[in-house]
Amino acid sequence: MFEHLFAPIQIRDMELKNRIIMPAMGTRMADEKGFVTDKLIAYHAARAKGGCGLNIVEVAAVHTPSAPAHFVSISEDCYIAGHKKLTDAIHANGGKASIQLWQGSIAACMDPKAQMLVVSEMNFGGHTIPAITKEQIQEVIACYGKAAARAVEAGYDCLEFHLAHNYLPHSFLSGGLNHRSDEYGGNFENRSRFPLEVIDEIRKNMPEGMPLFIRIDAQDDMLEGGMTIDDTIRFCKLAKEHGVDVLDVSRGNIITAASMYEVPPIDVPNGFNIENAAKIRKETGMLTIGVGRINTAKLANELIENDRVDMVVMGRAQLADPEFANKACEGRIDEIVHCVGCNQGCYDGFTDVMHRPHITCMRNPMIGHESEYLMETTQAPKNVWVIGGGVGGMEAAQVLQARGHKVTLFEASNELGGEFLLAGEAPGKAEMKQAAMEMAQQTERLVTVHKNTKVDAQMIQNANVDAVIVAVGSSPIMIQLEGMDMLPHASATEILRHEVCPKGHVAVIGGGLVGLETADTLASDGCKVTILEMKDAIGSDLGSLRKISVMMKMHQLHVDMRPNSQVCKFTSEGIVLKDGSFVACDSAVFAVGFKANDSQELVEACEEKNIPCHIIGDAKKARRAIDAIAEGFEVARTL
Known part of the structure; x- marks a missing residue:
């Protein structure tokens, strides 16, 4: 099934078993000094085990002074051993490994101790940051080469140079950001000088048979004087001459509203950047990766079958379901947990440094806990009632069933899905409604479900049940006003x-x-x-x-x-x-807003019979789906 998506591809000496790429998505799973952690290894190993063709390890800092805390680093020799453990884990699980060599420019501001290097003098946060000097330019170029050599020693199968999203290399290339008057600024040739020198330095520190990718923006959206798609094509042709093999065509920057194209939410159409990638591919003749809300196997396969791109980035698709590739390859489409582009766990979780240690996913609370939350079969199966068929209740029911408990789910209405279904009624959010319906179908295949059944205290009194999970959701608030x-x-x-x-x-x-x-x-x-x-x-x-x-x-x-x-x-x-x-x-x-539905009667009935009772999701307090699913997962995991 999906034979085009799962066809192998040869790039120099590297063969990928399929065309699915796990992109270099920031996770903040490295430790404070940038060392690879067991958490990060388990996260990548799970996606390799799930059938992904190539894992690209994320935004790896090449320059120690500008390396932010909790971002992966490969800027010193001391990091090699950790990366070797990571590549070994990916290889042991049947995948191939790449690393994204990165210098983040103003993105380093996520760590106030990290140095910010900018192409041209700029005002940032009320302070003036001076332009990077020529001496610093040469220092950073050398750092890229040394980082490449370390990556080769660590066992990576290919390398990716991050040349997008107004990080430092893109800032040099873009006329909307580069206002220098020396040989690194001004006309196109001068603006291309720094990224091409970096490519040369990387290429000479890696074997001839090892592929080199670049992640590049198709164009500079919402940035006056920025790169056009024709500029990008022109640069990519130069990059090809300097030894680049694959174009990973992205979009967006972090200083304008175009940042929404970096991690596009549900409001942005599926495959929105493919026409750009296809044009660049045609004009350059280079292997090209399509990027941009490609979250179903059907769409991914069609893009390759129709000769639009050679490979596809499926990042959040594999956050939501690390087994995505295996399920798609085996035709188990109805088992896939699909990403809905909510951005609540991946992007919002990444930027919320005060409240979240690393990324997560609304649809998959296992992220970052792959080696901790082992779904072991219970040695003491319980008869559990789940009252409420919203996403929190369905998550709890599925996890309980997977662990070997006997589960009965009750829903007062005639359909499962709760407020998730409602959210999917808004214009442009059909994917969310579809995801709710898929989750309902998956739940009904796994556990006993009683719809149109409102559980009351008498039912609990008469039941032979070991535990109850209350997930009765919330209702709209209606305020009373004069007139x-x-x-x-x-x-x-x-x-x-x-x-x-x-x-x-x-x-x-x-x-x-x-x-x-x-x-x-x-x-x-x-x-x-x-x-x-x-x-x-x-x-x-x-x-x-x-x-x-x-x-x-x-x-x-x-x-x-x-x-x-x-x-x-x-x-x-x-x-x-x-x-x-x-x-x-x-x-x-x-x-x-919404208010929690009253569950006091159910709680009291459980207390009278000494039945453990757990309230989750909106039934506890009206919040977001990410909270309901996480709570359903946690209760079921530990029950």
Whole structure:
């Protein structure tokens, strides 16, 4: 199945067993000094064991002074032994290993102790950072060569040079970032000088038969004076002459809204960058990797079959399911846990250095714990009830079943999926609804499910059950206001499900994620929409990249967004705000959040019978799906 995706490919002396690439996604799993940890080894080994053709170890710092804490480093000889353990683990599990040689420029700011090297003088955080000197340029070039030699000694099968995302090499290449007046700036030839010198230095420190990849942006989006796709093609032809074999064609930068293209959220179309990659491939004649929300085997196979690209990056697809490649190859498509581009665990988890030690995944809480959370069969099987069929309840049920417990799941409605299904009703989020439906089908194949069944205290009293997991979710908050009988109104849930379809001018009360998606639904249906948010910011509960995408959509739909707008009362002609101002509208929608459903009766019934009872997800407190799934997983893992 998917024969094009699983066809081998020869690159110099390296043969990959298939065309699936695990890209160099930052994990923050290295230790504070950049040493490879057992956690990182287990993470990569799991994807190699899962059938991935090539694992690229992420953003490995080549220059010690500018190496951020918890980023992988290969800037000194002391790191070689750890990398050797990592490549050995990948090889032992049937994969091939690459490493991405990286100098992060302003991205080093994630560690205040790391030096920031910039191509041209720039103001950053209220401070002026001087441009990198010629002496430092030569120092960094030499560091790339030494890092390449270390990577060869550590047993990597190929190397990748990171030349994208306005890290230092891309900053030199791009006219939108490089404003130097010496031989490293100005015209295209001068701007190309530094990255080509780096390529030469890397190439001379690796065997002739070892492939060299570069990760490069197809173009500079939203960056005045930046690289066009024709500039990129021109550079790639030069890179080919200097010994580069493969183009890993990405997109985005970290100083404009185009950062959303680096880790594209669900709002960005699947395969959005493929046409760029295909054009670059055609013009250069080079092996090319397609990148950009390729999260199904069907899409990946079609891209290769249709001769658009030679290989595909499937990063978050393998975060969500480390067995993705094996399942796809064996035709077990209905078992795959698909990425939905939520960005909650991968990107938001990576940047949230205060609250998360490393990345995670909404759909896979095992990330970073592959060697710790062994799903061992229980020696004491229990009869467990899971009350509630949202994603938290389904996760708990599946993990319990995998461990050998007898599981019965009860859902009060006629379908599994809970609020995840609702989230998938918003425009552009069909993947989320599909994922909820897939998870429901997987759950129903594994455990006993009773739909349209509301569990009460009497059922628990009469049951022979050893443990109960309460996952009864949450319900929309409906606030009471003066004059509510004078203006038509509905809940966000009713709008998203198209149970209520207002016309004309609609005011959405609440500017969080649900309010924004409700506004999207209404505006897409032709309504004039105003969002009223009492806080001083709209979309404060969105991750940074989703927020960029959603806000762009709001502007495209001409949605009027008004922060600091607390609703006071309704009239027959609109809404009066606390400051006395008036918003004329034909109807209103409440999107002010959700509250946990009452589970006290169930908890008390369990207490009376001394049945261990665990409350998870929104039933504990209304939050995000990543919290519900993580809690369902943790309770089931330890029960």
